[in-house]
Structures are given as structure tokens and as C-alpha cells.
Amino acid sequence: MDRKTTGERDANYIVSWSGGKDSCMALNEALRLGYKITHLVNFISNDEKRVRFHGTNADLIKQQGAAMGIEVAQYETTWDGYERDFKAAVRGLLPTGVNGMIFGDIYLDVHKEWVERVCGEIGIEAREPLWGRSTGELLDKFIELGFEAVIVGVNSRHMDEKWVGKFVDNAFRDYLHSNNIDPCGENGEYHTVVINGPLFSRKLSLVTGGVISKNEYRLLDIKDVKLDGATT
Numbered sequence: 001m002d003r004k005t006t007g008e009r010d011a012n013y014i015v016s017w018s019g020g021k022d023s024c025m026a027l028n029e030a031l032r033l034g035y036k037i038t039h040l041v042n043f044i045s046n047d048e049k050r051v052r053f054h055g056t057n058a059d060l061i062k063q064q065g066a067a068m069g070i071e072v073a074q075y076e077t078t079w080d081g082y083e084r085d086f087k088a089a090v091r092g093l094l095p096t097g098v099n100g101m102i103f104g105d106i107y108l109d110v111h112k113e114w115v116e117r118v119c120g121e122i123g124i125e126a127r128e129p130l131w132g133r134s135t136g137e138l139l140d141k142f143i144e145l146g147f148e149a150v151i152v153g154v155n156s157r158h159m160d161e162k163w164v165g166k167f168v169d170n171a172f173r174d175y176l177h178s179n180n181i182d183p184c185g186e187n188g189e190y191h192t193v194v195i196n197g198p199l200f201s202r203k204l205s206l207v208t209g210g211v212i213s214k215n216e217y218r219l220l221d222i223k224d225v226k227l228d229g230a231t232t
Helices: 021-032 058-068 082-096 109-122 135-144 170-178
Strands: 012-016 036-045 071-077 098-102 125-127 148-155 190-196 202-214 217-230
Touching (some): 012 021, 012 082, 021 098, 036 058, 036 082, 036 098, 058 071, 058 202, 058 217, 071 082, 098 109
Parallel strands (some): 012 036, 012 098, 036 071, 098 125
Antiparallel strands (some): 148 190, 148 217, 190 202, 202 217
């Protein structure tokens, strides 16, 4: 993803936001390249009121936006109507001057093809600032930059559930490497939520319960989230 041209500098971009490390790294890279970000766009299930595909508490996403000073646009979707609901939500933001949308995909062609097709049908461009980069290097960079993320879910077919509730740190990175697990969990091996880092003016504190089992997934039961004082 190249730095913006002169003609793009006044354009508005929105970010597909799950609350996890990949969308956070995509946001960080887009800001580094000079993109003007107006909204974090987040989708929750209409039945469980949790983030689609991640299971994260919906209010936690709003608190992330507050901690970073970026408005969250959150929408409910049905499973069968996800694409329809996605298009309707993004079209609703077009009057704010949205020209493009930032995504955190890294190497799964099916994801990239979907966002490019759907964004094309909406009439905006899809940007993938992490595309084609090494997942190992991305995870290293995430840790090196000082972002803090909690592992909120693992696929028990691929990972030990003991990591649920732990931080993404060097020990976790070493575990992934020694077990030949994709460093960024690009195939759904694990999911995270970012609670602090260079983009945050305040840190999130999670109030958690135990671990919830849902099919092969083990999810962190997040009871509440609070914003701490300003970070230095």
C-alpha cells in the first residue's frame, strides 16, 4: 500500500474493525501512510450481540473507539444476510465522504476477492495495507510497537485452551512457532482484542469470568470493560 497521492489527501476512509490485532495493525499502517480515518466499522450478530466471527463483547468495541478517539459505526447483521447488511451499512456512510475501506487481510485470497468485489459494487475502493506481508514479521512488529492484546478465543483443534485470557507476547509467539501455527492466526486458530498501544490515549481493563465452550472454540467470558486513566 503506497503513500497517498495528492488527490487522495482529502478523501475519507473507514476501517473494517473486529477489535483484534490484525485490524489494529491495518489501522496503524493506514494512519502511518497518511490516510484520514473517520470510522471504525464493526458488525455484531443480531442474536448474541457479539462481534461477528470473533465473539467479542459489543460494548468493548465502542470503548476501543473512545480510547482512540475514532467514531465506531456498529451494525447488527444476520448470518444469512451478512453481505446485504454489510453493503447497507457502508452505503449509509457514503454521505460522510467515504472513498475507501481499510481491511486487515494478509494472505487469504478468498477474503481479498470478497472485499474487492463488494466494495466495487458499493462504489468505493478496498485497501489492504497488510497484504502479502510475513505473518511472523507482523506479529513481531505488533509486539515491538507496544500494542497489548488479550487472546479472547482459540480453536481447540489447533491450540491449547490455556492461552485464552493470556496476552499476546513473546511467550505466545514462541508457542505458535514451536507448534507450527500461523503467527497471526490467519486461518482462525485464535482471536484477540487490543486493549492498549500507541493509538490509545487510555487503556482498557477487562473484567472476565471463565472460559466458554462453543463447538470447537474456547472463548473468554468478558463481563465488563472499563477505560483506565490517560496513558503516557
